[in-house]
Amino acid sequence: MSEQREHPVNKFLRMDRMPSIWCPGCGIGTTVNCFTRALTECDKDLDKVAVVSGIGCTGRVAGYLNLDSFHTTHGRALPFATGLKVANPELDVVVYSGDGDLSAIGGNHFIHAARRNSDILCICVNNFTYGMTGGQVTPTTPEPAIASTTPYGAFEPTFNLPHLAASSGATYVARWTTFHVRQLARSMRDALSKKGFRFIEVIAPCPTLYLRRNRLGEALHEMRFYKEKSVIKHGADTREAALDYRGQIVVGTFVDTRRPTWLEAMNKRMSTVLGEKFVPYALPTREPKV
Amino acid sequence: MKADPKGVLTGSHYLDGDHACSEGALAAGCRFAAGYPITPSTEVVERIAARFPLVGGTFIQLEDELAASIAVIGGVWGGAKALTVTSGPGFSLMMEHIGFAAMTETPVVYIDVQRGGPSTGLPTLAAQADMMQARWGSHGDYRLIALCPNSPQECFDLTLEAFNLAEQYRVPVVVMLDEVVGHMTEKVVIPPAEQLEVTPRRWTDKPPGEFLPFAPREDLVPDLCMFGEGYRFHVTGLTHDERGYPAMNAPTQERLVRRLVDKIEKNADKILRWEEKDTEGAEVVIVSYGITSRVAQRAVEMAREKGVKVGSFRLITAWPFPHKRIAELSRSVKSLVVPELNLGQMSLEVERTVAGRCRTIPVLHAGGAVHRPEAILEAIMEVAR
Numbered sequence: 001m002s003e004q005r006e007h008p009v010n011k012f013l014r015m016d017r018m019p020s021i022w023c024p025g026c027g028i029g030t031t032v033n034c035f036t037r038a039l040t041e042c043d044k045d046l047d048k049v050a051v052v053s054g055i056g057c058t059g060r061v062a063g064y065l066n067l068d069s070f071h072t073t074h075g076r077a078l079p080f081a082t083g084l085k086v087a088n089p090e091l092d093v094v095v096y097s098g099d100g101d102l103s104a105i106g107g108n109h110f111i112h113a114a115r116r117n118s119d120i121l122c123i124c125v126n127n128f129t130y131g132m133t134g135g136q137v138t139p140t141t142p143e144p145a146i147a148s149t150t151p152y153g154a155f156e157p158t159f160n161l162p163h164l165a166a167s168s169g170a171t172y173v174a175r176w177t178t179f180h181v182r183q184l185a186r187s188m189r190d191a192l193s194k195k196g197f198r199f200i201e202v203i204a205p206c207p208t209l210y211l212r213r214n215r216l217g218e219a220l221h222e223m224r225f226y227k228e229k230s231v232i233k234h235g236a237d238t239r240e241a242a243l244d245y246r247g248q249i250v251v252g253t254f255v256d257t258r259r260p261t262w263l264e265a266m267n268k269r270m271s272t273v274l275g276e277k278f279v280p281y282a283l284p285t286r287e288p289k290v
Numbered sequence: 291m292k293a294d295p296k297g298v299l300t301g302s303h304y305l306d307g308d309h310a311c312s313e314g315a316l317a318a319g320c321r322f323a324a325g326y327p328i329t330p331s332t333e334v335v336e337r338i339a340a341r342f343p344l345v346g347g348t349f350i351q352l353e354d355e356l357a358a359s360i361a362v363i364g365g366v367w368g369g370a371k372a373l374t375v376t377s378g379p380g381f382s383l384m385m386e387h388i389g390f391a392a393m394t395e396t397p398v399v400y401i402d403v404q405r406g407g408p409s410t411g412l413p414t415l416a417a418q419a420d421m422m423q424a425r426w427g428s429h430g431d432y433r434l435i436a437l438c439p440n441s442p443q444e445c446f447d448l449t450l451e452a453f454n455l456a457e458q459y460r461v462p463v464v465v466m467l468d469e470v471v472g473h474m475t476e477k478v479v480i481p482p483a484e485q486l487e488v489t490p491r492r493w494t495d496k497p498p499g500e501f502l503p504f505a506p507r508e509d510l511v512p513d514l515c516m517f518g519e520g521y522r523f524h525v526t527g528l529t530h531d532e533r534g535y536p537a538m539n540a541p542t543q544e545r546l547v548r549r550l551v552d553k554i555e556k557n558a559d560k561i562l563r564w565e566e567k568d569t570e571g572a573e574v575v576i577v578s579y580g581i582t583s584r585v586a587q588r589a590v591e592m593a594r595e596k597g598v599k600v601g602s603f604r605l606i607t608a609w610p611f612p613h614k615r616i617a618e619l620s621r622s623v624k625s626l627v628v629p630e631l632n633l634g635q636m637s638l639e640v641e642r643t644v645a646g647r648c649r650t651i652p653v654l655h656a657g658g659a660v661h662r663p664e665a666i667l668e669a670i671m672e673v674a675r
Contacts, residue, residue: 014524014535016535017535047518047519052364062524062526063526063535063536066522067522068517068523069525070364070367071524071525071527071528071536072527073360073390073527076356078357079324079356079358079360080363081364082352082361082364083363083364083365083368084364084367084368085368086322087348087364087372088368088369091517108353109356112353112357266348270343277344279344279346280346281346282346284368284369286491286516
């Protein structure tokens with residue numbers, strides 16, 4: 001009998017919280033697996049990595065990762081993360097968010113975090129639906145997909161999230177599907193080692209609601225679909241990366257650039273204007289015991 | 291411990307209430323603030339934006355009040371003392387995160403400079419109509435602390451105090467100004483740093499692995515740690531156990547929410563502050579707060595000139611409410627007169643507390659101006675007759 005070995009992902013998880021709430025075939029766990037691989041490879045001090053999420057199925061990621069983690073309110077992971085990063089700049093702050101959480105209720109925070117170049121890695125698991133509440137339409141649900149609140153099919157135009165991120169100022173923008181586990185892990189690793197507002201969209205199956213309601217089969221069929229329909233186009237113009245219902249999925253790294261983060265820009269401005277009078281923010285420390 | 295002299299603008303100043311709040315925050319050691327402009331509160335963050343870079347603080351103006359009200363919670367868990375400031379419409383937007391701060395026991399300070407409402411109401415004119423919103427505005431059961439300064443000096447003192455109470459009880463504290471107090475300019479004396487007491491954060495002594503971030507000490511308040519120290523802990527707005535893990539069931543809900551309420555109610559005697567004058571032997575006592583307390587003072591003088599035995603009771607802590615003391619007063623006076631710039635808020639709490647033992651006479655004003663002292667005098671004389 002072979003000796004039982006620990007799964008390499010386990011040390012990144014709060015095993016006392018397993019099993020997760022995610023359905024069989026759900027893509028969120030796959031992205032977490034890739035994320036732990038990225039953490040292993042990027043050689044970060046894990047005590048300094050904080051994960052922040054909002055509400056929804058993807059919002060539960062923070063609670064399962066054995067890192068400092070914050071499960072915030074619906075849509076507000078990014079402004080929470082902005083405050084956390086500004087108050088404690090040595091942290092690596094990662095926001096994990098779903099399509100509804102990030103682009104509907106949190107849409108305003110998303111464009112502004114990108115515009116001001118908050119130093120945050122933002123991972124969006126896009127499964128085209130609000131899973132936690134039972135499969136409602138989101139800003140990414142393409143026409144004519146069925147959702148519980150579009151029983152006759154979705155008809156609103158959708159957000160092209162990589163384009164929204166890129167045009168708002170994100171310095172790193174990539175998209176993968178949960179079929180592309182190696183590429184996704186690599187992309188997460190690369191993004192972790194960069195600075196600025198970094199955005200990775202991961203197209204992921206929601207077998208229980210999105211796939212079933214649209215009679216698209218099981219999660220395995222969806223992996224085949226991702227494989228067949230994905231086209232890798234690094235450096236693609238994000239305007240051409242829009243998704244439609246069951247059509248081509250452009251994946252790859254679309255943007256990889258560098259500009260000053262909010263903190264760098266602020267420090268530069270203050271130093272320029274105030275000179276020696278400027279007292280840069282010091283990392284918080286515990287007050288001495290009385 | 292004593293205040294960090296870097297942030298303390300020791301001296302005698304001529305400041306408005308909003309600016310005095312900024313200085314109170316600086317003296318308390320606040321080094322992170324987030325905000326979104328709204329009249330009549332913006333001066334608080336304007337001064338902070340100018341002063342912070344000189345003392346090692348960071349201010350960020352965000353895209354809305356929702357963002358500001360949660361960015362400060364992020365800042366606190368990052369290890370900073372943090373503040374945001376707003377007025378009516380922004381305060382409404384902040385309600386979800388005031389509840390979130392209560393649920394996650396985040397020591398954070400909110401300032402609300404009250405203006406006339408509802409909705410856009412009177413952006414530049416005073417009201418005291420957010421008092422019940424401060425208490426009940428977020429969904430679910432929780433308690434917080436709300437303080438009501440009535441002068442620029444007290445804006446300084448109570449903003450500093452708000453930070454101290456937030457740290458002591460791991461609770462959001464709201465400083466409830468009104469537009470007049472926010473914009474009136476008076477002498478503000480800021481003592482030397484060594485005369486200012488600052489409550490340090492309740493940092494845990496326990497190492498990672500042993501520390502439970504939601505396990506209370508005897509005073510029902512848990513200690514805390516900050517992100518990045520190796521604790522690898524979890525914070526959630528879901529009902530959670532002492533580890534901070536979600537535990538969505540009735541027993542955990544009962545234990546947690548009961549404690550969130552009890553930690554304020556059972557410590558109320560230590561939290562409560564009020565100012566009382568001539569209540570001994572009084573037949574009428576005016577219960578007031580904020581700018582209205584200063585108008586009431588004139589009415590009290592006028593009534594005393596007419597020989598009426600009238601005392602005054604000024605709420606400094608609006609929440610928790612001084613139930614015990616108001617109940618005692620209700621046993622010795624004929625009436626409690628409650629003037630306020632709203633159509634019945636704290637007067638309801640007074641009425642509920644006295645439970646019919648004496649008359650409660652609200653003197654209500656919808657806001658946009660302050661009371662005429664005569665209106666309050668009339669209510670006093672009605673009892674005296």
